[in-house]
Amino acid sequence: MLDNPYLHNPDAAASNPPTEGFVENLGMGDLVRRSATAELPPPTRQLTPVAKLIDVSKCIGCKACQSACIEWNNTTPAIEENVGTYMNPHDLTPEMFTLMRFAEWVNPETENLEWLIRKDGCMHCADPGCLKACPAPGAIVQYSNGIVDFIHENCIGCGYCIKGCPFNIPRISRVDHHAYKCTLCSDRVAVGQGPACAKACPTQAIVFGTKDDMKKHAEERITDLKSRGYKNAGLYDPEGVGGTHVMYVLHHADKPHIYNDLPDNPKIPPIVVAWKGVTKSAGLALMGFAAAGAVLHGLFARANRVSAEDRENAQQLLDGNKPGGRA
Amino acid sequence: MSETILVETGDAIRPGNPPMVERYRLGARINHWTTAIAMVLLVLSGLAMFHPSLFFLSTIFGGGQNTRTLHPWIGIILSVSFLVLFIQFWRANLWNRADLSWVAHIGDLVGGHEEKVPEVAKYNAGQKFVFWAMALLILALLSSGIIIWDEYFSNLTTIEIQRIALLAHSILAILAICVLILHVYAGIWVRGSFDAMITGSVTAGWAWRHHRKWFRQLAAGTAGEERRSRES
Numbered sequence: 001m002l003d004n005p006y007l008h009n010p011d012a013a014a015s016n017p018p019t020e021g022f023v024e025n026l027g028m029g030d031l032v033r034r035s036a037t038a039e040l041p042p043p044t045r046q047l048t049p050v051a052k053l054i055d056v057s058k059c060i061g062c063k064a065c066q067s068a069c070i071e072w073n074n075t076t077p078a079i080e081e082n083v084g085t086y087m088n089p090h091d092l093t094p095e096m097f098t099l100m101r102f103a104e105w106v107n108p109e110t111e112n113l114e115w116l117i118r119k120d121g122c123m124h125c126a127d128p129g130c131l132k133a134c135p136a137p138g139a140i141v142q143y144s145n146g147i148v149d150f151i152h153e154n155c156i157g158c159g160y161c162i163k164g165c166p167f168n169i170p171r172i173s174r175v176d177h178h179a180y181k182c183t184l185c186s187d188r189v190a191v192g193q194g195p196a197c198a199k200a201c202p203t204q205a206i207v208f209g210t211k212d213d214m215k216k217h218a219e220e221r222i223t224d225l226k227s228r229g230y231k232n233a234g235l236y237d238p239e240g241v242g243g244t245h246v247m248y249v250l251h252h253a254d255k256p257h258i259y260n261d262l263p264d265n266p267k268i269p270p271i272v273v274a275w276k277g278v279t280k281s282a283g284l285a286l287m288g289f290a291a292a293g294a295v296l297h298g299l300f301a302r303a304n305r306v307s308a309e310d311r312e313n314a315q316q317l318l319d320g321n322k323p324g325g326r327a
Numbered sequence: 328m329s330e331t332i333l334v335e336t337g338d339a340i341r342p343g344n345p346p347m348v349e350r351y352r353l354g355a356r357i358n359h360w361t362t363a364i365a366m367v368l369l370v371l372s373g374l375a376m377f378h379p380s381l382f383f384l385s386t387i388f389g390g391g392q393n394t395r396t397l398h399p400w401i402g403i404i405l406s407v408s409f410l411v412l413f414i415q416f417w418r419a420n421l422w423n424r425a426d427l428s429w430v431a432h433i434g435d436l437v438g439g440h441e442e443k444v445p446e447v448a449k450y451n452a453g454q455k456f457v458f459w460a461m462a463l464l465i466l467a468l469l470s471s472g473i474i475i476w477d478e479y480f481s482n483l484t485t486i487e488i489q490r491i492a493l494l495a496h497s498i499l500a501i502l503a504i505c506v507l508i509l510h511v512y513a514g515i516w517v518r519g520s521f522d523a524m525i526t527g528s529v530t531a532g533w534a535w536r537h538h539r540k541w542f543r544q545l546a547a548g549t550a551g552e553e554r555r556s557r558e559s
Contacts, residue, residue: 005548022508036379036382036501037379038379038380039499070350083391083498091486095519100344112409114433120498124336125534125553131502135377135379136380136382136391137379137382138380151493154391154396155390155391156385156390156391157392157395157396157397157430157477157478158376158393158477159475159477159481160493162477162481162486163486163489163490167484172477174465177392177395177396177478264366269487269490270403271490271491271493271494272490272493272494274494275490275493275494279497279498279501280377280378280497282379283377283378283497283498284377285378285503286501286505287501287504287505287508290504290505290508293556294508294509294511294512297516297518298515300436301439301516303516303518304441304515304516304517306518306519306530306532306533306535306536307532310532310533310535311345311531311532311535313535314346314530314531314532314534314535314542315346315531317531317535317543317546318340318342318346318531318546
């Protein structure tokens with residue numbers, strides 16, 4: 001089995017990287033979905049689904065994850081102005097794949113001010129809207145371990161992925177006109193390491209491992225939170241997008257929107273589904289029928305030509321004579 | 328009402344063998360073909376981004392990135408070019424009651440019995456339909472296209488509006504392509520029409536057969552027209 005033993009350990013990201021070599025995964029044979037590709041050969045093997053678990057209740061808002069992300073991906077987000085919040089930069093950008101979003105929320109039951117910090121970024125949906133919307137073959141792929149990745153050399157920069165995404169994640173670079181987002185550190189995962197953000201997190205609010213293990217770990221955390229009075233604590237693994245490979249433990253899982261507009265029930269927007277479904281196939285058929293009809297009529301119907309009679313009648317009219325009856 | 332607008336500026340009978348009728352001025356023809364080339368390029372680049380099975384069309388433009396960059400600019404060229412075309416042609420394309428009876432005889436026309444179809448002025452109802460359909464579709468395609476022109480206008484609207492615009496742009500484009508197919512086919516099926524848009528003139532026989540009301544008007548006015556052109 002080529003599976004990576006480190007994936008079974010929830011603390012893999014915090015542990016040291018493997019010293020022994022093993023076969024790199026996440027190649028062409030691991031693709032389960034490929035954008036704008038009708039016939040994708042079935043994957044040669046099934047990798048164990050992985051997940052990143054972000055425990056919002058353990059996050060201290062230090063932004064080590066952002067720094068690690070910048071360092072690993074070698075991006076250089078612009079230095080911005082302080083706009084009155086700890087959030088920096090002001091939004092996800094083509095250079096900033098993950099962002100701590102801060103919300104000050106007054107709990108109506110306790111009247112306590114709660115500081116809700118959510119690490120925003122790609123959720124790696126099982127049913128990815130970006131991939132569905134993408135018109136460029138192979139610009140967005142999904143591996144059998146669940147990671148959704150942008151293959152920049154195939155990207156055409158149209159921004160359709162932005163319209164397909166229920167979480168408003170992808171950003172188009174105005175420099176190289178490619179779409180960017182969190183890769184779940186697919187390049188690190190492929191060689192047995194956890195994502196850079198998880199590696200850097202000082203409180204292990206971010207952990208990485210198999211999706212099953214992450215769910216189990218989440219359960220323990222939720223039990224703990226409930227025992228501390230957070231009766232609505234729960235796991236955010238939304239079904240509307242088939243579940244996600246980045247999950248949250250929320251202390252108020254009954255209202256995800258309080259965490260800086262985390263969608264309560266995300267799904268691929270119906271308009272995108274209509275566009276990429278019936279419009280695409282029916283539209284192509286309609287245009288095909290119109291073209292085929294024109295060709296067939298052209299081949300089998302007689303052309304509409306000017307007759308000798310038409311010419312005579314025209315001449316008579318010009319000569320000032322009354323043309324002889326209708327042509 | 329449009330009985331007074333049977334002919335357009337520049338329309339004239341040129342005696343000879345065979346006698347010819349000037350139908351499209353040079354400016355109008357240049358405009359038409361600019362619009363036509365832009366339209367074909369838009370269809371090819373648009374289809375490449377519409378359906379994966381047609382993505383190979385992007386190679387015509389030098390790859391997907393170029394296709395994505397060029398498509399909206401070609402759209403701007405088309406919009407400007409069509410606007411000029413619209414200003415030149417709209418009066419003669421106003422709808423009137425005679426067009427209804429033409430529509431009622433559409434079966435005779437397609438069936439090869441054009442003699443049963445009522446006499447037509449400069450444009451028949453089918454041509455008028457293509458004109459107005461394209462005018463409306465291009466306006467709507469331009470509006471929705473600007474909304475989804477990510478490079479410059481992505482901050483102008485919300486993503487939800489952009490989603491709607493994307494769906495609308497696709498549907499409108501499909502309709503425009505169907506109208507385009509109708510227009511090109513009619514131009515080929517009615518022999519002599521294509522040449523008219525190249526050379527600007529048609530034979531008197533063609534004018535008699537397809538646009539008799541227009542031809543009669545020109546024939547009746549020829550003497551006066553000639554006098555005016557000599558004086559100027």
